[in-house]
Amino acid sequence: MKKLFYLLMLPLALLAASCSDDNDFPDVELITSFDGATHYNDTIYAVAGDTLRLTDIQARPLQGARPAAISDVSIAVNHRVVYPTPLNPAWQGFPALVTTAPGLNLLQLSFAILQEGKSISVWNSSYIVKVVASPEDLPEGADPVGPFSFTSVIRD
Numbered sequence: 001m002k003k004l005f006y007l008l009m010l011p012l013a014l015l016a017a018s019c020s021d022d023n024d025f026p027d028v029e030l031i032t033s034f035d036g037a038t039h040y041n042d043t044i045y046a047v048a049g050d051t052l053r054l055t056d057i058q059a060r061p062l063q064g065a066r067p068a069a070i071s072d073v074s075i076a077v078n079h080r081v082v083y084p085t086p087l088n089p090a091w092q093g094f095p096a097l098v099t100t101a102p103g104l105n106l107l108q109l110s111f112a113i114l115q116e117g118k119s120i121s122v123w124n125s126s127y128i129v130k131v132v133a134s135p136e137d138l139p140e141g142a143d144p145v146g147p148f149s150f151t152s153v154i155r156d
Contacts, residue, residue, distance in 0.1 A: 025156040026115035027065040030123060031058045033149040037099075037129070040142035044107070044129045046099040047138070047145065052129065053096050055147065059113050062155065066116035070123075076108040077129075102137075105129040113154070121154070 033056040037046040046052045054075065059068040075083035077097060097107070107127040112120055127150075132138060135145070 024117070024119050026059070026068055026113045026118045026121055026154055027062040027156055028059045028068045028113060028115060028154050029062060030113075030152045030154065031056070031060065031149050032109065032125070032152075033057070033147065035147045036096075036145065037148075038138060038142045038145050039148055039150075040139045042128070044127050045138050045142060046129060046131050047135055048099055048102050048131050048133055050099055050145070051096045052099055054109075057109070057111065059115070061115065062153070066118075068113060068115040071112045071114060073109070073111040076106075076110075078106050079108070099129075099131045102131050102133045105131060118156070123154075125150075125152070 032054070034044065034052065035055050036050055036052045037044050039045065044052070057070055057073065059070045061068045073083070074081055075097075082097070099105075105128075107129050108124070109127075110122065110124045112122055114120055138145075
């Protein structure tokens with residue numbers, strides 16, 4: 001009886017075995033774009049009362065790589081989720097993040113990266129957002145408030 005049980009379990013074990021490399025990460029360039037603020041020394045600066053907007057997230061395939069996309073975007077401010085979506089954000093647009101009181105905040109993004117022939121990966125990034133009382137409080141040497149982007153490269 002025991003041998004019969006093992007013979008019946010063998011096909012299940014074979015079905016559960018993986019046939020490919022599960023650590024085949026995407027080869028992409030991630031571009032995260034914002035508007036309504038500026039950045040200086042790895043910090044995003046926004047003026048109190050203005051609107052900080054995440055305008056776009058793109059996963060561009062590296063030279064010779066297959067097409068890529070993102071999905072399941074989640075935005076959190078100070079560890080509080082303000083925008084979860086199972087859809088591609090390009091279809092919906094992102095919510096405006098109104099800056100209120102001056103001080104430091106943590107903006108966190110999390111999303112899935114999908115690329116043909118690669119394992120699904122999850123990207124998490126964090127940005128420090130310093131809200132200042134007026135435009136005069138922006139750091140000297142910072143670009144004017146407007147659109148800007150951060151770029152990261154993932155290569156297997």
